[in-house]
Amino acid sequence: MSDFAPPHKNVKLPSYEGLRVLLAEDEPMATKLALGALKIMGITNIVAVKDGEQALAVLDHENGAFQLIVSDWNMPKVSGLDFLKQVRRRYPHMKFLMLTGNISKEFVIAAKQNGVDAYIGKPFSPVQLRRKVEALFTF
DSSP, X not given: XXXXXXXXXXXXXXXXXXXXXXXXXXXXXXXXXXXXXXXXXXXXXXXXXXXXXXXXXXXXXXXXXXXXXXXXXXXXXXXXXXXXXXXXXXXTTSEEEEEESOOOHHHHHHHHHTTOOEEEESSOOHXXXXXXXXXXXXX
């Protein structure tokens, strides 16, 4: 089965309709891919920003009213790692999924030490993103 294939028609996917997501990504194609994958999951309440500085401003303006953050690691102004650190100080239980083009041992260690919930290497597929989100919200 391809990464872009829809699930089998008899399989009922969980509903993420009420989930509010903050997407911080500076690459237009990665933003488009992530938005599309989230929308396929039924997530329509998505705020997308282009850097960590904007993400922090939106998060504070909205008083942390998000259930999930999807953030790039390499962004201008405030990096994804610095954004993660700020999120953990302010909203320690908010789900945080990091996107990165660099899945090195050092990245994994730094991300885990700072409380990342999950990460995905770029390029990623909609199925990979869906699986990570499902894993974060499956109890």
